[in-house]
Amino acid sequence: MPRCSVVLLLNFVPPYRVALLQALEREVRRLTVLVSTGMEADRSWKTDWRGLDVRVSRSLTLPYRRRHPDGFREDLSTHLSVDMLPRLCALAPDIVISSEFGARTLQACLYRCLAPLLGRRTRFLVWATLSEDSERGRGWARRTLRRLMAKRADGAMTNGESGARYLESIGFAPERIFRVHQSTDLDRFASLHTAARLPREASRAVRLVTVGSLIPRKGLRPFLQHLIAWCETNTDRVLSWRLIGDGPERTALEELLLPANLKLTLIGDVAYEDVPSLMADADLLAFPTLADEWGLVVNEAMAAGLPVLASTRAQATGEMITDGQDGWLFDPTDPVSTETALGRALNTPAASRIAMGDAARQTAARFSHANTARRMIEAIEAVWDQ
Known part of the structure; x- marks a missing residue:
């Protein structure tokens, strides 16, 4: 495939992921990272994007509490990005990669549906960093929405076999699931x-x-x-x-x-x-x-x-x-x-x-940023050639 433009949608850029995104940036024509917030409030890390093209969207942050089936409670927050869809239309990427399965991924899914009407060839990947344990007890409404997005996505990247089993359970075909392990510097x-x-x-x-x-x-x-x-x-x-x-x-x-x-x-x-x-x-x-x-x-x-x-x-x-x-x-x-x-x-x-x-x-040593970036490129090439 030709070197393509990629837009990556994230909550924020943690420091351990900067080097990976730099490695990915070297392999594509253009990488733009759209984040919902510069840094989440419960993180002590400093914001440091080291030259990456990172842009902060307009978002609403809504706190909520979740009770896991194993009994522990979590205080979490969800970011509702209100301008993600128009930003995607303006950037016109070849590939959209959206993390998680929330509001930003729903807007990426809508853009994937609109792109052919705008005369654009676009592919959409979900970056599903999850496991069966992390997703237990999420509720039928969330699972139903994820099934709908799975039908429109061209593929999904996930971090291991447990994540792959979960993705299959919500409708992703095995050949559309790509294992992309987490890596560190x-x-x-x-x-x-x-x-x-x-x-x-x-x-x-x-x-x-x-x-x-x-x-x-x-x-x-x-x-x-x-x-x-x-x-x-x-x-x-x-x-x-x-x-x-x-x-x-x-x-x-x-x-x-x-x-x-x-x-x-x-x-x-x-x-x-x-x-x-x-x-x-x-x-x-x-x-x-x-x-x-x-x-x-x-x-x-x-x-x-x-x-x-x-x-x-x-x-x-x-x-x-x-x-x-x-x-x-x-x-x-x-x-x-x-x-x-x-x-x-x-x-x-x-x-x-x-x-x-x-x-x-x-x-x-097998879980390097270079190997993770290579697997991401393989996933991009696979969905582009579909």
Whole structure:
């Protein structure tokens, strides 16, 4: 296909996605990114688009609360972009890629229907960053609207097999679904050297790190209860758990009574560029999420050479981690599963953890921005040639 113009519709541009969009920009004739907001209010990141053509649309932000079938609640917001359709008409892109399945994607779908009447050849891709766990309990109205959009879309990009199964369930044909994994800037994290995690058998302390918002969905309080129980049983061992991030769960975490051999450190929000250095001296990443459409911190930790004690409720876990090789897997809703995986991870000798970290780094190398951009281009070419 000829080098085409692409318009990408997003909520906002997070810092971990800038390098990927730059890689995509190099492969197309023109890339324009239309966002609903410069930065979401609950994010501590600074806006930095680094030369990308990013334009902020006029939007209404509506907060709402969602209760997941697993019992936790989320305070979320939806952005209603009121001028997306006229902006698309003015830009006249060859390819429209819209993230998620909300109002902006509906306007992209309408543009796809209007384009032939305007004498334009346009293709429309949904960028569905979701999983079966993240979408459970969404409701019949949302599912019905998604089925309608699936009929008009030329294809969908999703981040893994769970996402692909969900897309098939709402009407996408398998040949119109393209696997486009989430990726991170490997160089930023791969610069950490395993020398920072040399075996320390004399102290017998294990250092865990977790990165992310302190919200119920991340499963932090239940996981801390498991750590407390483990430390009370293994009084001769010492654990240190560092949490990087902030949120409404902070107070509840601080109020829990901890045994003397468990140290909890709440770092709070930090700049994205400071995260790698705060991972450098950890022995493993703990990721006890109750539902995540991917879990990019898994990529980051594995790129930094950390094995991952990971929840199976995140799609990154199924796509990246081999149990016992570069991490340990558990179901956070199953106490026995959690306790078993926790015991295996904490009783793994330090030298073996470092070897697992080396294996994790090799796995992470396959999830590069270059590979993700290549898969996006393949999806664009496939729908263009339909």
